[in-house]
Amino acid sequence: MNLTVPTTRLDADLIIGSRGSALALWQSEWVKSQLEQAVPTRRVAIQIIKTTGDAILDAPLSKIGGKGVFTKEIEEALLAGVVDLAVHSLKDLPTRLPAGLTLGCVTRREDVRDALVAREGVQSLDDLPPKAVIGTSSLRRQAQLLARRPDLELADLRGNVGTRLQRVAEGRYDAIILASAGLVRLGFESRIAQRIPTDVLLPAVGQGALGIEIREHDSATQEAVQVMAHQTTWRACEAERAFLHGLGGGCQVPIAAHAVVDNEGRLRLRGLVARTDGTRIIQDELTGDARFAEDIGKELAEQVLGQGADELLAELDAHPH
Structure with a gap:
């Protein structure tokens, strides 16, 4: 699939490349506010870019190329100079970045745990009945869930956070597993039945943190994003x-x-x-x-x-x- 990457630069001092999902936009708006607070005269804009991962919703990530499908088009815009920085959930950012790009900073981590969102009356994984249907698109979650509860039935789950929550409400799943951080950021904290301890579900690499990707040798943007840098999260x-x-x-x-x-x-x-x-x-x-x-x-x-x-x-x- 060939998606069209924007070729015209917006009129602003700093341009953030972002996916169009509610969570991606929340994250980008937060970064925009941090940059504007640091230098009130700085004009910051958000350029929405559709990625392959956003365009293909009917296949597991493992089938369509892994996490890089959420970053490829945004990285092309970065390299082309159409945007100056990209805001990613760090867990979605591959460890190997394209030549010419680097991780400018990592922000303070939100809750790192996975969250159980379940039908009424279920308050924890242990409350789920035998053969309960659990929605998740993560092989990491699937493997650890089955190790603890081999009776569970795992079903693939894609789509934005709102769509996933709706599917539980409609009764298509007994429960779904999402990152606590995303639910908190979008105001859905009340939907969390259980924040699953990390000794039950070890999180994804980088879960809960935002990664700000920039061009190598772009010292001006590198300096600008340091207002959001959190050293302890960076080390972890x-x-x-x-x-x-x-x-x-x-x-x-x-x-x-x-x-x-x-x-x-x-x-x-x-x-x-x-x-x-x-x-x-x-x-x-x-x-x-x-x-x-x-x-x-x-x-x-x-x-x-x-x-x-x-x-x-x-x-x-x-x-x-």
Whole structure:
């Protein structure tokens, strides 16, 4: 599918490239407000760009190219100079960025946990009846859910947040799993039945944080976005992304990671690789100085590979979901 990328630049000092979904626009409007507050005379505009992931809603992400389908067209606009920065849910941003682009900053993290949204009377995963139908498009969530509750029936779920919530209300699913951060940002916090503990569902790499992508060597934009930079979140996500990068994984593989930095600057990283049906999970953790977050991520990736994750990944490559 070839989507048309805008070629005309808007009249503004800084232009944000954004998807058109309610959540993407909320995130971009928040970034716009931060930039305008920092320099009130700065004119900031949002350019909406339709991505391949937005255009194809009837197929699992693993079938249409993984998370990069939500960023490709926006990155083309960045490289062309039509926009100056792109706002992504960091969990949607691949660890390998196109030549000429870089991660300008990472914002303070919202709640990192996954959220259960369920029909009336269900308050937790354990309340779900046998063979309950759960909607999720995430192989990471699917694998961990089936490891805990192999009786559950998993059904693919795409569409924007409002559409997904409506499908629960209509009774098409007994429950769905979404990121708590997105629900909170859109004002749907009251729909959350349970914020699932991270020792039950380890989150996606970068979940809850926003990643601001810019052109390399664009020092003016780099300086401008620092008003939103959050160093502790950056370190945590740097470790998580290094873990994912070390495994060579993406949307087609059930990989999860979560790092936390304590007040003394120690970083604890937990990482997981799973079989999609949940019958095998390899999980480990590593602690170290947060200043060496990337090294911690790389080392944990090597550890789980040595424990059999290499076999799981080879198996998944041979028989993709």
